[in-house]
Amino acid sequence: xxxxxxxxxxxxxxxxxxDIPALQNVNLKIEEGQFVSIVGKxxxxxxxxxxxxxxxxxxxxxxxxxDGKDLRKMSRTAQAEHRKFSVGMIFQSFNLIQSRNAxxxxxxxxxxxxxxxxKRKQLATELLTKVGLEERLTHLPDELSGGExxxxxxxxxxxxxxxxxxADEPTGNLDxxxxxxxxxxxxxxxxxxxxxxxxxxxxxxxxxxxxxIVVKLKDGKVLEILKTGEVL
Ligand SMILES: Nc1ncnc2c1ncn2[C@@H]1O[C@H](COP(=O)(O)OP(=O)(O)O)[C@@H](O)[C@H]1O
Ligand SMILES: [Mg+2]
Numbered sequence: 001x002x003x004x005x006x007x008x009x010x011x012x013x014x015x016x017x018x019d020i021p022a023l024q025n026v027n028l029k030i031e032e033g034q035f036v037s038i039v040g041k042x043x044x045x046x047x048x049x050x051x052x053x054x055x056x057x058x059x060x061x062x063x064x065x066x067d068g069k070d071l072r073k074m075s076r077t078a079q080a081e082h083r084k085f086s087v088g089m090i091f092q093s094f095n096l097i098q099s100r101n102a103x104x105x106x107x108x109x110x111x112x113x114x115x116x117x118x119k120r121k122q123l124a125t126e127l128l129t130k131v132g133l134e135e136r137l138t139h140l141p142d143e144l145s146g147g148e149x150x151x152x153x154x155x156x157x158x159x160x161x162x163x164x165x166x167a168d169e170p171t172g173n174l175d176x177x178x179x180x181x182x183x184x185x186x187x188x189x190x191x192x193x194x195x196x197x198x199x200x201x202x203x204x205x206x207x208x209x210x211x212x213i214v215v216k217l218k219d220g221k222v223l224e225i226l227k228t229g230e231v232l
Contacts, residue, residue, distance in 0.1 A: 001032045004029075004053060008062035010023050033195075035211045037199050037206075038215045039207050045219075054087045055074075055083045084113055090165070101139055108156075110123055131155050146175075164196040171201070199211075208228055
């Protein structure tokens, strides 16, 4: 099933009188359950594309369909629902709340999703256990390694059962061994739970190894869409 389809998608930023075309004419078709990587140099529009899909930003040109629904035409309420329930996002900088421990960070996402208090602790514990952190439930982000911190943000992103996980350079701050562990978590979510993964990465080799599709961006445009064929 088609989960995401963009047609001539574009995002132009306006700075004073200058237009910055961060993304232009992007045509993508992503099926549910695919692992998609987005590669390209810094400034090529990777984060812009991810933010449009995640509903953190709105397109200025073209259309973007998510599960058949046009994100540009959604009401504010529907867009907020999209951000909460349809997609989970993880980032290079993790973006956890520093004053809250692992459980509390996941709990907060469950709260936003409307999960009643009595169910939250157990659910948060289950999510953190799934990513291998059952021994780290009450640790603060400062007390966790980079890899563990990214696992907490994966658990948080999974809190409201998203169909799609958006990962913006999730291994950008991690050493190569830890990076592989995080990639392995994403592969497992993809293979076992059928979650569609869209990952921005600088690592072309990993992208080709793990993805069904590699989208290469250059100067805000799609340079090439590689169908790797050799899927794990
Ligand atoms: N909020 C913004 N305001 C103005 N320009 C922006 C903004 N966000 C991104 N850009 C510009 O859009 C282009 C693409 O940025 P981005 O999507 O962050 O690239 P990447 O993630 O590939 O490094 C860059 O030229 C960047 O400077
Ligand atoms: Mg970026």
